[in-house]
Amino acid sequence: MDVDEIVRKASDAMPELVRDLGHLVAIPSIAFPGYPAEPVERMGQVTLDLFQKAGFRDARLMEVPSGYPPIYAELPGPEGSPVVVLYAHYDVQPAPPEQGWSSDPWTPTRKADGRIYGRGAADDISGLIAHLGTMRVFDGQPPCTVKLILEGMEETESNLEAFVEAHPELFSCDLFIVCDMGNLRVGDPVFTTALRGDVACIVKVSTLQHPLHSGIFGGPTPDAMMALARLLATLHDETGDVAVEGVTTGSWAGEQFSEENLRASADVLDGVMLTGSGEVGDRLWAHPSINAIGVDMMNIAGSSNVLIPEASAKISMRIVPGADPVKELDALVTHLETHAPWGAKVEVTRTKEAPPFRCSTDGPGYAAARWALEQAFGKPVGEAGSGGSIPLLRTLQQAAPNAEFILWGAEDTALSRIHASDESVDPGEIERLVVAQALLLQRLTETPSA
Structure with missing residues (x-):
């Protein structure tokens, strides 16, 4: 498929993807201790069914010693094609009333700004939906081997690190696509290349x-x-x-985030000063x-x-x-x-x-991803960091030491408000991400595997 056809198929898929997102937002899949197990288990089963129908026919809930199970699947591509692992998670943060939501966090709400509000809409149901949309663009038959890992306890005491350590062979690949990040602002594409x-x-x-x-x-x-x-x-x-x-x-050499953007994103009260010295990007990602x-x-x-x-x-x-x-x-x-x-x-x-984490940016997978993201967004791609930590990445790196990592997503820093009240996602970010991921998988088949 050429770029235009992938763009068209992603656009055609969006109405159903938005409905799927709303269905998942309505499930309070909080894996924290003390919360009911049934919604998390239901979320796992609904997510499993969606990905089985999208082409991962062998997708299954994996056995783990404790906690909620990850979903794993493998869809073989042509012999000798690159191997890609798609990652996201199906559990979400709590949404207590004292956070001050302006709409019910478990009722997906499309507001006047076009964004969809609800707990998990961005973190990380948007990642699930992006992977689902990528599979639908290819009608369930991607051009390379694709493995799927969807975590059920990312927001609390993760059991996935121990699972990876026990089954490293399942994660052998050329490229990990971790869809649990986002651009600094809607429409301005960036890779996340470093995590504190x-x-x-x-x-x-x-x-x-x-x-x-x-x-x-x-x-x-x-x-x-x-x-x-x-x-x-x-x-x-x-x-x-x-x-x-x-x-x-240290200091940050990539994209910067202005003080004005930070104040607006963080809802800093009028008259309250920002703390620290140096550029905002330094303070967020390198200090x-x-x-x-x-x-x-x-x-x-x-x-x-x-x-x-x-x-x-x-x-x-x-x-x-x-x-x-x-x-x-x-x-x-x-x-x-x-x-x-x-x-x-x-x-x-x-x-x-x-530990912190830094992505290598000089491999063929990263080059293919940069091209794909530029095509999807129609503008040059920058690099940003993240103050959040994902210890799992180091464990995955140990399981597949030669693999590259692509960290991106639909959780824009400016407006998504993950973990806070009125979490939301811009559907356009999901659509462009679906295009980027589909283009990346296709481009990898034209590039020798790592």
């Missing part, structure tokens, strides 16, 4: 053996929550840059960042006039591409242990060491 890693720990600060009356003892007696607050404040300098000695930083993502102490409803004896915070630090997660976490732990005020006792528990 993520290390985390829990720091507990203790000052007293038990609570004390704040009126009788307040003043000279140290309060653990105030000590924790002062300790957390040492993690950044006055500009908001990370102030932990020994933590790696470390630190956040306290949870705090444990007395809640407001149950509070009384007492000094707090101990308080804890969970600290997440995003680390730059090329950094060693063990060394970065070592630096963070050392800082926490040595910067507590007033001699407060500090105990740090390490909880996570997820």
Whole structure:
């Protein structure tokens, strides 16, 4: 097929693809502990049926020791043709009422801006739909061997890394297409070529053996929550840059994201300054960042006039591409242990060491993908990073060390609001992605496999 025919077939497929997207958005497939299993299991079965009908006749739910199963399939192409793995995930984030949705998160809603709103519409149901549309463009018979892996627990404690390690032969390929990313802005194509890693720990600060009356003892007696607050404040300098000695930083040479775009995308309140120094792209993708993502102490409803004896915070630090997660976490732990005020006792528990990832951009698969993306969007392609971490990529790289990685998707940074309220996707991004993926698979058959 030529480019025009693929464009036409993708356009013709969109009405049904949009209906499929809406059907999937309506299933609250939250794989987090404490949520009902039935919707996740239903989502897995509905997704399985869709891909079986699209051509993956041997698609099946794989056995895993625990958790929700991934979907795996393999559709052989002509002998000697390249082997491509398509990745996406079928679980979604929770959508609690306190997030402040303007429409029901489990009712797909087409609004005046043309976008489709609902939890998972972008992350990562759009990836499922892009893969589904790619298969439909080829009427279920792609020009090369295509493997499919759809994860069921990406948003929580993933079981796919262990599955890949146990079955590396299933993931032998020339190219991974990971459809769980997106452009910075709708219509402006980029590859995601670098991901920050993520290390985390829990720091507990203790000052007293038990609570004390704040009126009788307040003043000279140290309060653990105030000590924790002062300790957390040492993690950044006055500009908001990370102030932990020994933590790696860098610069970003690809596409940039303007301060105006960032403020609008993040819904930063009027008058509130952005933190850190340097270009926005540097701060998002090449500088470390630190956040306290949870705090444990007395809640407001149950509070009384007492000094707090101990308080804890969970600290997440995003680390730059090329950094060693063990060394970065070592630096963070050392800082926490040595910067507590007033001699407060500090105990740090390490909880996570997820490595960063960088894509190779000099192989035949990347060249074919660049051409395909330019054809689909009609303009030159840039490169962006992502502050998010996907530890699975390192595991896949170990299973297929010679394979290339293409990271893209329909989750535009400017407006998709993944993991937040009013998550949405632009159907045009999905359509252009279907065109790009179809063109890429076809182009690979004209290029010697890696």
